[in-house]
Amino acid sequence: xxxxxxxxxxxxxxxxxxxxxxxxxxxxxxxxxxxxxxxxxxxxxxxxxxxxxxxxxxxxxxxxxxxxxxxxxxxxxxxxxxxxxxxxxxxxxxxxxxxxxxxxxxxxxxxxxxxxxxxxxxxxxxxxxxxxxxx
Numbered sequence: 011x012x013x014x015x016x017x018x019x020x021x022x023x024x025x026x027x028x029x030x031x032x033x034x035x036x037x038x039x040x041x042x043x044x045x046x047x048x049x050x051x052x053x054x055x056x057x058x059x060x061x062x063x064x065x066x067x068x069x070x071x072x073x074x075x076x077x078x079x080x081x082x083x084x085x086x087x088x089x090x091x092x093x094x095x096x097x098x099x100x101x102x103x104x105x106x107x108x109x110x111x112x113x114x115x116x117x118x119x120x121x122x123x124x125x126x127x128x129x130x131x132x133x134x135x136x137x138x139x140x141x142x143x144x145x
Contacts, residue, residue, distance in 0.1 A: 019048070019049040019050075020046035020047060020048055020049065021046070021047060021049055021052055021055040022044035022045065022046055022047075022055075023044070023045050023046075023047045023052060023055060023058050023059060023060055023080070024041040024042075024043075024044055024045075024059050024060065025041065025042045025043045025044070025045050025059075025060040025061070025062065025078065026040055026041055026042065026059050026060065026061060027040065027042060027061060027062065028061060028062040028063070028064045045060055045078070047060075047080065051080065051140070051141055052080070057082055057083050057084075058080060058081065058082055058083070058140075059081055059083070059137075060078050060079065060080055060081070060143075061078070061079045061081060061094070061101075061103075062076065062077070062078055062079075063075055063076065063077045063078070063079055063103065063142075064076075066119055066120070066121050066124075067102075067103075067104070067117040067118075067119045067121070067124040068092070068103055068104070068117060068118050068119065069118070069119055069120055069121075070118040070119060070120060071092065071105070071118040072142055073092075073103065073139075073142050074144075076145045077142050077143060077144055077145050078142075078143040078145060079094075079103065079139050079141075079142060079143070080139070080140050080141035080142075080143065081094050081136070081137035081138065081139060081140070082137055082138050082140045083136070083137045084135065084137055084138055085134065085135050085136070086135060087106040087108075087135045087138060088106070089106060089107050089108050090105065090106070090107070091105070091106045091138050091139075092104070092105055092106070092138065092139035093105075093106040093115070093135050093136075093137070093138055093139070094135070094136040094137045094138070094139065095115055095133050095134065095135055095136065096133060096134045096135075096136050097115075097127065097129070097132075097133045101136065102115065102127075103139060104116055104117055104127065105117075105118060106135070111130055111131070112128065112129075112130065113128070113129045113130065113131070113133070114126050114127070114128055114129075115127040115129065115133075
């Protein structure tokens with residue numbers, strides 16, 4: 011039986027903008043809101059931030075425009091991770107695939123205009139999507 015008086019431990023995680031808006035800026039003045047997130051999802055609060063998804067390039071992975079993405083700050087990724095990547099000062103969320111020195115950032119979309127981005131090491135991983143929060 012659910013007890014409505016039980017409180018969940020939460021921490022405030024900054025919402026810093028939309029993923030299609032370019033480089034996430036972590037400075038205090040660029041925080042749009044502080045969103046309470048369960049400590050079960052966020053182990054070290056300073057390692058996380060939120061971005062609002064825009065577009066349909068990841069819709070078959072359950073990421074729709076308007077969803078919030080919980081991002082863990084890190085600069086490395088494993089094949090299969092959903093990453094926040096920075097390419098030429100533009101941020102994007104795609105599936106990370108590495109084959110030797112070739113990196114593929116793969117969209118998962120019903121829209122055929124979204125094609126894989128093939129890179130070497132001329133981009134930066136800004137973080138890993140750890141949770142999609144449906145809005």
